Amino acid sequence: MNLKPSDLPLLVSLDMLLEERNVTRAASKLHVSQPALSAQLARLRRLFKDPLLVPSETGRGMVPTPKAEEMAAALRDALSQLGTLGDPHGAFDPTRDAATFRIGGSFSAVSSFAKPLIQAFQEKRNRELRLAFRTGWEDMDVLAQFESGEIDILLAPNEQLPSSLKMRSLMADEFVMLQREGHPRGTHPLTIEDYCSLGHLIVSTTGRMYGLMDARLKELGLKRDVLVSAPHGDTVGPILRATDLVCTLPQSMVDAVGPGVEAYAIPFDMPDMSLAMAWHSRLDKQPAHRWLRDELIRVSHRLHPTRHVEPPKSLFPIIERVRDGYH
Numbered sequence: 001m002n003l004k005p006s007d008l009p010l011l012v013s014l015d016m017l018l019e020e021r022n023v024t025r026a027a028s029k030l031h032v033s034q035p036a037l038s039a040q041l042a043r044l045r046r047l048f049k050d051p052l053l054v055p056s057e058t059g060r061g062m063v064p065t066p067k068a069e070e071m072a073a074a075l076r077d078a079l080s081q082l083g084t085l086g087d088p089h090g091a092f093d094p095t096r097d098a099a100t101f102r103i104g105g106s107f108s109a110v111s112s113f114a115k116p117l118i119q120a121f122q123e124k125r126n127r128e129l130r131l132a133f134r135t136g137w138e139d140m141d142v143l144a145q146f147e148s149g150e151i152d153i154l155l156a157p158n159e160q161l162p163s164s165l166k167m168r169s170l171m172a173d174e175f176v177m178l179q180r181e182g183h184p185r186g187t188h189p190l191t192i193e194d195y196c197s198l199g200h201l202i203v204s205t206t207g208r209m210y211g212l213m214d215a216r217l218k219e220l221g222l223k224r225d226v227l228v229s230a231p232h233g234d235t236v237g238p239i240l241r242a243t244d245l246v247c248t249l250p251q252s253m254v255d256a257v258g259p260g261v262e263a264y265a266i267p268f269d270m271p272d273m274s275l276a277m278a279w280h281s282r283l284d285k286q287p288a289h290r291w292l293r294d295e296l297i298r299v300s301h302r303l304h305p306t307r308h309v310e311p312p313k314s315l316f317p318i319i320e321r322v323r324d325g326y327h
Contacts, residue, residue: 010044013037018072052067094129095126100130101292104135109155146282157274161278171252173303174250177263180244183246195268203247236249237257240261
């Protein structure tokens with residue numbers, strides 16, 4: 001293959017086709033006609049001696065070939081680097097420039113950051129600035145997701161992040177217990193006897209019936225009753241408001257649960273839930289990504305002050321397996 005400088009627009013088109021996997025949508029975003037983009041795809045196929053994208057058997061869009069998938073991350077990285085050449089200062093203007101940020105993480109982390117981050121984006125009054133959130137990161141091949149561009153940043157507890165990623169601590173969040181307003185327990189300060197006697201709700205996509213709190217209670221010679229394991233975090237508010245169950249979660253998530261619930265301090269010593277953001281080194285110097293990281297830091301300061309950077313790791317080995325934030 002002999003790729004000429006004049007073929008650069010073809011690479012931009014290929015990047016968009018790999019992202020959208022649909023000729024019509026890609027043509028619209030590139031501001032070209034569908035026949036023109038189809039002609040560019042035909043030329044790309046000749047250049048790379050590969051079909052690159054083929055019609056999906058489901059009839060919905062197109063599917064990249066193995067060669068196209070292998071090229072995708074390197075192509076996106078190369079175009080990103082070229083994009084910074086036009087601005088010698090490496091600036092990103094969130095009020096004018098276009099960018100789509102894909103943020104992955106645990107449900108608790110995304111729930112804590114989604115609303116204030118969306119509000120911060122809305123303040124820029126720029127409809128070319130977009131956010132896409134993805135939860136359930138424990139089921140992802142995280143490094144592959146970063147390299148393919150499916151996520152740009154990951155929000156998760158510090159100790160669970162792959163060591164090969166760059167990382168910045170955001171905050172250390174204390175745990176609280178939530179109960180509905182008018183709960184028969186009353187509104188007096190929570191005691192450890194109260195905590196163990198109540199029926200507990202946890203959230204787990206795998207249906208587990210234990211959490212970090214159970215490990216700590218076991219060390220104290222105590223136990224609680226986990227009566228319900230729900231698959232999705234957005235069910236916590238409705239379940240708590242309709243029952244006498246309680247749920248333990250980080251303080252920063254209380255607003256995401258919604259109205260009609262009350263928060264009480266946990267009546268035994270627990271390490272805080274540490275939260276960090278992580279990203280791939282290929283994105284480290286990208287102006288838009290640097291701006292996003294700065295924005296997440298600003299949001300974290302409003303959510304909760306950081307009390308420490310390195311939370312205790314030895315106290316609860318089970319934390320390595322509990323990733324959703326509900327305990």
